[in-house]
Amino acid sequence: MSDLYIGLMSGTSLDGIDGVLADFSGPRMRVPLHASTAFAPALRAELLALNTPGDNELHRAALAGNALSRAYAEVVHTLLQRSGYPASAIRAIGAHGQTVRHRPQEFDGMGYTLQLGNPALLAELTGIAVVADLRSRDVAAGGQGAPLVPAFHQGVFGRPDETVLVLNIGGISNLSVLGADGSVLGFDCGPGNALMDHWCQQHTGQPFDKDGAWAATGQVLPDLLATLLQEPYLHKAPPKSTGRDLFNPVWLATHLQPFAQAAAADVQATLTEFTASASAICANSYLNNSKTLAVCGGGALNGQLMQRLQTACPSLQVVATDALGLPALQVEAAAFAWLARQALCGAPGNLPSVTGAAGPRVLGAVYPA
Numbered sequence: 001m002s003d004l005y006i007g008l009m010s011g012t013s014l015d016g017i018d019g020v021l022a023d024f025s026g027p028r029m030r031v032p033l034h035a036s037t038a039f040a041p042a043l044r045a046e047l048l049a050l051n052t053p054g055d056n057e058l059h060r061a062a063l064a065g066n067a068l069s070r071a072y073a074e075v076v077h078t079l080l081q082r083s084g085y086p087a088s089a090i091r092a093i094g095a096h097g098q099t100v101r102h103r104p105q106e107f108d109g110m111g112y113t114l115q116l117g118n119p120a121l122l123a124e125l126t127g128i129a130v131v132a133d134l135r136s137r138d139v140a141a142g143g144q145g146a147p148l149v150p151a152f153h154q155g156v157f158g159r160p161d162e163t164v165l166v167l168n169i170g171g172i173s174n175l176s177v178l179g180a181d182g183s184v185l186g187f188d189c190g191p192g193n194a195l196m197d198h199w200c201q202q203h204t205g206q207p208f209d210k211d212g213a214w215a216a217t218g219q220v221l222p223d224l225l226a227t228l229l230q231e232p233y234l235h236k237a238p239p240k241s242t243g244r245d246l247f248n249p250v251w252l253a254t255h256l257q258p259f260a261q262a263a264a265a266d267v268q269a270t271l272t273e274f275t276a277s278a279s280a281i282c283a284n285s286y287l288n289n290s291k292t293l294a295v296c297g298g299g300a301l302n303g304q305l306m307q308r309l310q311t312a313c314p315s316l317q318v319v320a321t322d323a324l325g326l327p328a329l330q331v332e333a334a335a336f337a338w339l340a341r342q343a344l345c346g347a348p349g350n351l352p353s354v355t356g357a358a359g360p361r362v363l364g365a366v367y368p369a
């Protein structure tokens, strides 16, 4: 009998939505289908704006949540149409929502993490149960609420004979350290594509630097790189998580002030090197006996970034997760299908060894079909 879930992810890159159909009926999860859609420009602009305090936020956040859920529903309908399955064949949708604030333990040890979306509307539009708000319970238990994917990474990429390192490079980058003994560590390394995307958009009008081709035309600026690498977050011990609350255009502009005369392509080359270095520092700190650094997220499609990462991690073979059986752009959405399944099974989704929560917790709120 099939055991089908849909996972939907729209992450900190704010590029759009990835959705997968995931089948858990066999001994190994399978992903028979992947669909993605870019955000409509107006929705993207509003979600981006809602990342920083502004006027009339509650109203605007609610409307943006509705628009996001409609876009999520379109991805679900595409997956159903292409697969031929009726809505009734899907047990649940794991819907991440759009993170617009992430301040897990900032305020007297109890903060919040906020993912916009309207899961009730998504359930209504699709006729499928929705599991949403997958981070708050971990935060309530004293955890970071992120990253959540390491437990899923362990199930899919973990090996009994060597430590496997998995690096997700989305808007923010996060590392999972999958021990041969089943132990799992994980934390956010720092910026992923967010800073490179911003600079590229500002100077070329393109939303991202395709294959890192623009960065490849520039020279890394050593003084700027050294300044960026001084960011205190990079030197904090885990558990830790971050987001656009820290790595945003204001942060970048502040660090760039003394380099106002620098050529834009050199800054892009330096941001690419910085992104690779911030992740490589993490990977190189947890080598154990690992041979492979498996990269997922859109960063895996940036050839220049992958090359810089390989140079910065000489003892590891840097590959996209495609080589390990799950394409780079499907991993996060598949993780949210898995998290929805955990919720319906009443099983924990978090790992206290990763998030620092007081214990394992069943994550998410369920909106029945």
Ligand SMILES: Nc1ncnc2c1ncn2[C@@H]1O[C@H](COP(=O)(O)OP(=O)(O)OP(=O)(O)O)[C@@H](O)[C@H]1O
Pocket (backbone or CB within 6 Å): 009, 010, 011, 012, 013, 014, 015, 018, 168, 169, 170, 171, 172, 192, 193, 197, 207, 208, 209, 210, 211, 212, 296, 297, 298, 299, 301, 302, 303, 332
């Ligand atoms: N061909 C490509 N060349 C260079 N960069 C690419 C390419 N394709 C995608 N990207 C980068 O990947 C980003 C999207 O990655 P992804 O979908 O993993 O982000 P996300 O879901 O927002 O991630 P997260 O939730 O982990 O922050 C784009 O914004 C872009 O920077």
Ligand SMILES: CC(=O)N[C@H]1[C@@H]2OC[C@@H](O2)[C@@H](O)[C@@H]1O[C@H](C)C(=O)O
Pocket (backbone or CB within 6 Å): 011, 012, 099, 102, 113, 145, 146, 147, 148, 149, 150, 168, 170, 171, 172, 173, 174, 188, 241, 242, 243, 332
């Ligand atoms: C709060 C939040 O949305 N965090 C995201 C973000 O994007 C990458 C990194 O920062 C990671 O911590 C997390 O996403 C993945 C899916 C996670 O929870 O594992």
